[in-house]
Amino acid sequence: MLNIVIFGAPGAGKGTQATLLAEKYDFLHVSTGDLLRQEVAMGSALGRRAQDIMNRGDLVGDDIVVPLLDRALRQRSTLPDPDAAIDPWDRERNGMPHRPEGCIIDGFPRTVSQAQTLEFILNRLQRKIDLVIAIDVPRDELVRRIHDRAAVSGRSDDTEEVIRHRLELYDQQTQPVLDYYRVSGLLVSVDGSEMIADTNHRICSVIDAKLKRK
Ligand code: AMP
Secondary structure (H helix, E strand, O other): OEEEEEEOOOOOOHHHHHHHHHHHHOOEEEEHHHHHHHHHHHOOHHHHHHHHHHHHOOOOOHHHHHHHHHHHHHHOOOOOOOOOOOOHHHOOOOOOOOOOOEEEEEOOOOOHHHHHHHHHHHHHOOOOOOEEEEEEOOHHHHHHHHHHHHHHHOOOOOOHHHHHHHHHHHHHHHHHHHHHHHHOOOEEEEEOOOOHHHHHHHHHHHHHHHHHHO
16 A cells, blocks of 8 residues: 655646556546546536636635545545545445555645645545655756647646746745655655656656565
8 A cells, every 4th residue: 555646847747647657556546636627627616716726827725625635535545534434444345446555646735735734634544645756857848748738638727828827836836845755755756858658667666666665
């Protein structure tokens, strides 16, 4: 059982890598960006509040994103949920799906305060972060990739001006989270400047080494 945070600037490929890893290791993949986009697509009250903020490339408030993350981690929790009505250890007997061997969290935390919130949420589920993987990509390569993605993604926050703003916010608010995890000894940086498969290979080596030590 391994709980991983995957970290990287917009365009670093964290969503792509998280999807590949979730498949390979049978991890639960929780992406706060995807959870928010789902709410927007459903037109829920949360989605309506998040939409303009996301379109501007700003960070949505913790009052919106934290409940979504909390719900996603609890619903598919691999450990007993303190508030669950049925005993979660009886999932299989209750006809519920197979437990993943861990989770990979993508897009959260984006601020130091969110990092503290994540510890709190996991702690309640008797879990902790085992590993933080930061995907390192030079700035000019990030900008090039986001431009390429913009041509196909249809994401309303992939425009020139919004991209610049998202990168600025990353430097100001999200970069300090790396120092937070560096101090706690959980951080491993991986070169993400080459092809998807190369980065994936590097990340898998880090995860395999960690799994062997467990
Ligand atoms: P992503 O798919 O991770 O690039 O996220 C897309 C957008 O969703 C971001 O630009 C933010 O507006 C919002 N978002 C995702 N995760 C968070 C978070 N942890 N805190 C605040 N806003 C978030």
